[in-house]
Amino acid sequence: MSSAPLDHAVLQAAATWFARLHGAQNDPAATAQWQAWLNEDARHRLAWSYVENINQRFGSLDSQAEHARQVFDTVRRGQQSRRAVLGSLCVASAAGLLGWGGWQRGWVNSPRAWFATYRTGLGEVRPLTLADGSQLWLNGQTALDVHFDDDVRQLRLYRGEILIETGKDPRPLLVATRAGRMQPLGTRFSVKDQGLQTTLSVFDGAVQATCADSGRQTTLGAGQMMVFDAQYGGTVTDAQALRQDWSRGVLVAEDMPLGQVIDTLRDYRYGHLGMDPALGSLRAVGTYPLLDTDRALAMLERALPVRVVRILPWWVSIEPR
Missing domain, CATH: 3.55.50.30 (Phage tail protein beta-alpha-beta fold)
Known part of the structure; x- marks a missing residue:
């Protein structure tokens, strides 16, 4: 698939064709019209592939096919408007389907994520109190390992985003991602794993970030944020409130x-x-x-x-x- 974003109007057309074909199965005229649209432009084929990929992740629509067929039959008889058709197609619940958002963003990048101490699903926000008294919030689609011993408190973020309000404990607290390691100094901060990059936002106190490969270090104070990777620390900017509002x-x-x-x-x-x-x-x-x-x-x-x-x-x- 092309790296350039697909045109919104073309995507909408592809989704509409998908709905129509599933609602008018065994309709040679509709199939011929769709095939002609598909052959008009390479972008049409890319958009169709995009829609098909989403559908594959959500499972078969066979259970809804009969309902969709009845809806389109009604339209052909002129008894229902297009707007009403779209509403009728949404009656079926999407509950229990695998989220496209999770698949699109590479939900599992490491087998360890499947066995992490704590995991959340799409749209789930989970508050926790750790053994040291630290308050922790996990955003949706997060995988986190927690390991405490006599010398150190370690959190390993494989995927997603966490917000931490550190408890009082003499042992150092370390938060690790693929991009590097963060050590807070009595603080409230959030860490978002974005694959090769990590977003660190500090709301209280200070956090020292160390790049995993280069060892470069940057200390952020309250109200600051930075996106960094394993080699380079990024530009320090103002922290965004939304990086902690999600915990509510x-x-x-x-x-x-x-x-x-x-x-x-x-x-x-x-x-x-x-x-x-x-x-x-x-x-x-x-x-x-x-x-x-x-x-x-x-x-x-x-x-x-x-x-x-x-x-x-x-x-x-x-x-x-």
């Missing part, structure tokens, strides 16, 4: 670009969540529930000139109203 299950948007809001919601939602690029200039204000993304989308629909379009249970997009 909310996203606090203060004049936040709509695209950033949608990017955040994707991490808590099954399936594809797209946004029309024409909405890129919109900004959101408010507190949105991360653990109920349908409600968050409904709030955005009420507050902004946007509409939520559901083509399939696992395919949702934000479009201009």
Whole structure:
């Protein structure tokens, strides 16, 4: 698949064709029209492959095929609008499906993640109190090992994001990712593993970050954040509140670009969540529930000139109203 982002309109067309074909099985006319669309442009084939990959991760839609067929039969008879069709297709629940978000972002990068001390699923926020009194929050799709001995307290983050409020203990606390090691000095901070990079945000106290390969060290104070990898420490910038707001299950948007809001919601939602690029200039204000993304989308629909379009249970997009 091309490394360039797929065009939003083409993706929407591919998803619509997918819904139509599953609702009009054994319809030679529909199949011929789809084949003609597919052959028109290489981008159409890439988009179709993208949709098929998502469907494969979510399992077969055979159980919904009969319902979809009835919906499209009704449309052909002119008894239902297209908008109503899309609503009808969403009646089937997406509960229990494997999240596309988790697969797309490489949920398991190490076999150790499967056997980590603590693991969370998509859209799950889990609070913990460790043996040393430290308060710990695990964001969705997180895998973490915890090992304490007489000399050191160690946390190994394989995947995801944690927020830590350290307890009082004479032993040093070390947090490790693939990018490096972090040692807090009585503090509250978050660590997000992003594969080869790690985002460190400090909200209280100070944290020393050491790159895994080069040994370069950077100390961050309260209100600072940095993205670094195994070789290089990144530029130190202002910490973002959203890197700790998720522990309360909310996203606090203060004049936040709509695209950033949608990017955040994707991490808590099954399936594809797209946004029309024409909405890129919109900004959101408010507190949105991360653990109920349908409600968050409904709030955005009420507050902004946007509409939520559901083509399939696992395919949702934000479009201009």
